[in-house]
Amino acid sequence: MPASDTVTDIQGDPARDLALLVDAAREAGAVAQQFTGATARRWDKPDDQGPVTEADLAVNDVLLRQLRDARPGYGWLSEESEDSGARLTRDRVFIIDPIDGTRSFIDGNDTWAHSLAIAERGRVVAAVVYLPVKGMLYAAADGGGAWLNDAPIRVSGRDRLTGASVLAAKPNYDKRHWPGGVPDVARHYRPSLAYRLSLVAEGAFDAMLTFRDSWEWDIAAGDLILREAGAVTSDREGRVLAFNNAHPQVGGVVAAGPVLHDGLMAALGVRKP
Incomplete structure (x- = not known):
């Protein structure tokens, strides 16, 4: 993450909210790692929504308590909490995925993440994606740039679609x-959408890119980190x-540097609004 003095230099509420999210993400990582993925109790969600484990629920409980205690006026949206229309009346809302990549967690892989964001009137203003096993913490506050641990990060400057390295699941390459x-790109994949x-x-x-409808908690934090990069x-x-x-x-996600994003939209036959 950015050093503490850098966070302080970012003016306004996003900086304070980012500091809160960073602390909460580290606490979430400590809680999650108390569980062993393969032996953690698990259930399958209804409607083919994937697995959930006792670790997901424990992390959700910790984040709910820590974040709502610190910002009682903010709304709450989490993959592991029952949704409430009350959040729609709040200017600011937490958007949380306690463990993004639960299958990876169960399998004992290191690519699962905690995805924490705060949105203000529909736009994300503070965000953290934390992979505790890898020791990687991505962070961003509105107007403050994007960081990986102590280093600022920047999106690739590639401007040609042919040969570009693209993270996407196989169905997205259907003609x-x-x-x-279908564009001639180098195809790659990682299981956690927030990590991608x-x-x-x-x-x-x-x-x-992913053309499937995407849950907000999977992408909100990554959206700001990308834009700030x-x-x-x-x-x-x-x-x-x-x-x-x-x-x-939301209706899927496409993310890239500005020129490459234009190229992807053109290849998809989309005229940008």
């Missing part, structure tokens, strides 16, 4: 999505991502 033909977004923000990959983020139709919706999903 029905690409009226001009963060990897593009640090320039490790040139772009990421110089990327453009949008849904699959090129629209700006907005958060704290009544139904907390």
